Amino acid sequence: MSAPIKDSVVVITGATGAIATALIAELLARGAAKIYAAARDISGLTATDKVVPLKLDVTSDADAASAAAQASDATLLINNAGINHNTAFMLAPDLAIATEEIEINYLAPLRLTRAFAAVLIKNQGAVLNILTILARVNLPLMGSYCASKAAALSLTQGLRGELAPKGVRVAGALPGAVDTRMTAGLPIPKMTPAEAAKEILDGYEAGEEDIYVGDMARGLAAGLAQDHKAVEKQLGSG
Numbered sequence: 001m002s003a004p005i006k007d008s009v010v011v012i013t014g015a016t017g018a019i020a021t022a023l024i025a026e027l028l029a030r031g032a033a034k035i036y037a038a039a040r041d042i043s044g045l046t047a048t049d050k051v052v053p054l055k056l057d058v059t060s061d062a063d064a065a066s067a068a069a070q071a072s073d074a075t076l077l078i079n080n081a082g083i084n085h086n087t088a089f090m091l092a093p094d095l096a097i098a099t100e101e102i103e104i105n106y107l108a109p110l111r112l113t114r115a116f117a118a119v120l121i122k123n124q125g126a127v128l129n130i131l132t133i134l135a136r137v138n139l140p141l142m143g144s145y146c147a148s149k150a151a152a153l154s155l156t157q158g159l160r161g162e163l164a165p166k167g168v169r170v171a172g173a174l175p176g177a178v179d180t181r182m183t184a185g186l187p188i189p190k191m192t193p194a195e196a197a198k199e200i201l202d203g204y205e206a207g208e209e210d211i212y213v214g215d216m217a218r219g220l221a222a223g224l225a226q227d228h229k230a231v232e233k234q235l236g237s238g
């Protein structure tokens with residue numbers, strides 16, 4: 001079932017980030033009626049007739065509740081805020097990094113979806129979680145990030161089953177590497193944020209549930225379908 005962006009009212013978290021900035025531009029180009037640009041620091045965001053900055057730290061229950069009260073006309077929640085410490089499990093000095101990645105990459109989309117559930121059910125809306133292809137297979141040099149995104153992929157599947165009977169669609173985007181501060185230290189081919197945003201919204205509008213974004217993601221998904229263990233071993237060997 002297709003799902004046009006035109007006339008939708010979008011809440012996007014982590015709105016100051018690179019992919020979010022590109023998504024906001026692409027959402028506007030596709031005719032979104034209003035975008036609540038939610039960020040923990042909104043001082044750099046400009047309000048326009050269609051863009052409403054919203055103060056939201058995704059780790060805060062109070063901020064999530066207040067955002068849902070303010071954005072009661074929302075029809076699409078994009079859980080985009082994320083963090084990647086690019087750290088292997090055994091190289092982290094303690095559990096602080098893994099804890100933060102789980103907090104922001106897994107618990108926050110759960111928190112936000114719970115906060116917005118009543119609004120999205122009322123408006124027969126949708127949730128779009130920005131995951132990563134590494135939610136499907138672990139890359140040890142950023143192992144705890146991958147684990148947190150694997151939890152978010154499972155969350156996406158569970159929410160899809162739970163919310164579908166209530167008329168709320170849940171989709172997940174699984175990009176490969178995108179050229180943002182998150183991948184600044186990685187000397188690998190990367191998509192631009194604009195290319196990623198376009199593919200994410202193409203997949204969303206086409207009604208896809210699992211939106212593979214970029215050649216890297218599609219290549220890994222094809223490899224996983226053919227021989228999951230071989231891909232795990234390939235990434236495991238660096």
Ligand SMILES: NC(=O)c1ccc[n+]([C@@H]2O[C@H](COP(=O)([O-])OP(=O)(O)OC[C@H]3O[C@@H](n4cnc5c(N)ncnc54)[C@H](OP(=O)(O)O)[C@@H]3O)[C@@H](O)[C@H]2O)c1
Nearest residue numbers: 014016017018019057058080081082132175177178180182
């Ligand atoms: N770059 C890639 O290669 C890639 C690939 C696949 C998936 N992704 C996913 O795409 C999403 C966006 O990443 P990006 O590459 O655009 O990175 P980015 O530029 O670093 O953006 C991340 C955003 O998340 C926000 N954020 C972090 N903690 C937050 C919190 N507690 N409350 C509210 N916002 C918070 C950041 O806000 P501050 O500016 O305040 O820190 C920032 O706006 C993430 O979920 C990421 O995992 C990225």
